[in-house]
Amino acid sequence: MKIGKQHIEDVNQKFLDDHLETFDYIANQLTKKGIEVENVVQKLADFQVAIPSWALGAGGTRFGRFGFQGEPGTLEQKIDDVGAIHALTQTAGAISLHIPWDVPKDYQAIKELAQSHQITFDAVNSNTFQDQKNAGQSYRHGSLSNIDEAVRQQAVEHNKEVIMIGDKLGSKSLTVWLADGASFPGQTNFQSALQQTQKSLKEIYKILPEDWKLFIEYKPYEPNFYSTVIKDWGTSFLLANECGEKAYTLVDLGHHLPNTNIEQIVSTLMLKGKLGGFHFNDSKYGDDDLTVGSVKPYALFLIFNALVYGMENNPQNPYPAWMIDASHNIKDPLEDIIQSLEAIQEAYAKALLVDQKELNDAQQNHDVVRCQEILQDAYRTDVRPLLQKARLQTGGALHPLKAYRSMGVRNKLVAERGADSVASGL
Numbered sequence: 324m325k326i327g328k329q330h331i332e333d334v335n336q337k338f339l340d341d342h343l344e345t346f347d348y349i350a351n352q353l354t355k356k357g358i359e360v361e362n363v364v365q366k367l368a369d370f371q372v373a374i375p376s377w378a379l380g381a382g383g384t385r386f387g388r389f390g391f392q393g394e395p396g397t398l399e400q401k402i403d404d405v406g407a408i409h410a411l412t413q414t415a416g417a418i419s420l421h422i423p424w425d426v427p428k429d430y431q432a433i434k435e436l437a438q439s440h441q442i443t444f445d446a447v448n449s450n451t452f453q454d455q456k457n458a459g460q461s462y463r464h465g466s467l468s469n470i471d472e473a474v475r476q477q478a479v480e481h482n483k484e485v486i487m488i489g490d491k492l493g494s495k496s497l498t499v500w501l502a503d504g505a506s507f508p509g510q511t512n513f514q515s516a517l518q519q520t521q522k523s524l525k526e527i528y529k530i531l532p533e534d535w536k537l538f539i540e541y542k543p544y545e546p547n548f549y550s551t552v553i554k555d556w557g558t559s560f561l562l563a564n565e566c567g568e569k570a571y572t573l574v575d576l577g578h579h580l581p582n583t584n585i586e587q588i589v590s591t592l593m594l595k596g597k598l599g600g601f602h603f604n605d606s607k608y609g610d611d612d613l614t615v616g617s618v619k620p621y622a623l624f625l626i627f628n629a630l631v632y633g634m635e636n637n638p639q640n641p642y643p644a645w646m647i648d649a650s651h652n653i654k655d656p657l658e659d660i661i662q663s664l665e666a667i668q669e670a671y672a673k674a675l676l677v678d679q680k681e682l683n684d685a686q687q688n689h690d691v692v693r694c695q696e697i698l699q700d701a702y703r704t705d706v707r708p709l710l711q712k713a714r715l716q717t718g719g720a721l722h723p724l725k726a727y728r729s730m731g732v733r734n735k736l737v738a739e740r741g742a743d744s745v746a747s748g749l
Contacts, residue, residue: 373445380746382650393736406440413719447489452502467523504547571599593633602648616666
């Protein structure tokens with residue numbers, strides 16, 4: 324289904340007076356503090372987050388998957404779902420495809436469909452963590468790091484195919500995440516595995532189009548639990564440097580051991596000009612892939628504070644590619660994504676309110692108490708009226724989730740697709 328602007332305007336009318344009142348109040352308060360409110364609102368309006376095609380259906384656990392009615396069964400339906408989210412939020416202006424789950428049959432038709440929703444194609448993602456139908460080799464013991472050259476070559480060729488598919492759609496980046504590793508001591512030679520991975524990545528990098536980027540993701544554990552070949556940001560950074568200037572590290576919030584200082588990692592990578600992409604989710608224990616901001620909203624704000632500082636002070640780092648990477652096993656996937664986008668925008672808005680000059684002065688004077696107060700003053704600010712203003716001026720819904728429910732979007736999707744439709748992917 325396609326959500327028309329008139330539908331959104333009709334729903335907005337119910338909340339417009341309240342919005343104007345709350346916006347005027349917060350705008351007046353922020354102006355008194357010397358904050359250029361219009362500048363903040365414009366940055367929020369410009370901020371776009373890619374939606375991964377695999378997040379539009381229900382996720383699952385290692386033990387089972389509980390489907391959600393009305394799931395998108397085709398790539399066309401996935402693009403329609405992202406279009407609905409973007410219409411409501413005006414923040415989801417891109418889709419990230421996963422190959423081979425989302426190979427277009429008609430590239431021109433797919434591009435035209437995306438354009439009709441004002442959606443672009445973000446990074447394309449390869450898949451060497453699953454054996455594909457009719458594949459000649461198995462990834463049971465690794466892909467790009469495998470000791471068997473035939474397996475490595477199959478994985479390399481798959482990544483080359485993904486680049487070709489992405490290039491036809493107008494994508495400009497490839498994300499590589501490896502499940503390669505070991506579950507038992509002695510299972511693999513750490514140095515050999517790293518060397519083979521480096522060699523494979525260099526082969527992929529060679530055929531990367533001139534205006535493309537290679538994003539190298541990392542993860543400390545899972546599905547292997549003793550070791551992972553690309554286990555942390557340092558390993559990804561090392562591999563990216565070896566590949567070349569178009570290769571970057573990709574940070575996924577869930578891909579860290581508990582209590583890792585992610586904002587410090589972000590700061591280091593941006594200082595070195597190597598933060599390429601960022602995957603949003605939340606977690607309690609590990610790679611839980613929960614709704615963004617549902618568990619650790621203050622940690623998300625601190626990360627955004629580092630990101631905002633880097634975007635303003637590290638011209639050597641390209642503008643990062645933003646994407647949600649979550650698994651929706653209990654919630655309506657589209658509602659979950661809408662909640663995630665709201666949390667991301669909130670954290671970004673609050674980080675934009677931090678007076679970096681005042682914070683730097685407090686740091687120079689070793690005024691630790693003042694440093695904390697500056698950060699927490701921004702964090703405690705209710706920025707939701709700013710988000711609403713940004714959506715309103717770009718044609719989105721003042722309250723996307725309320726609009727989604729009042730329009731009965733899920734019921735309409737079930738009526739169109741049936742209760743038993745299943746999204747491709749995990």
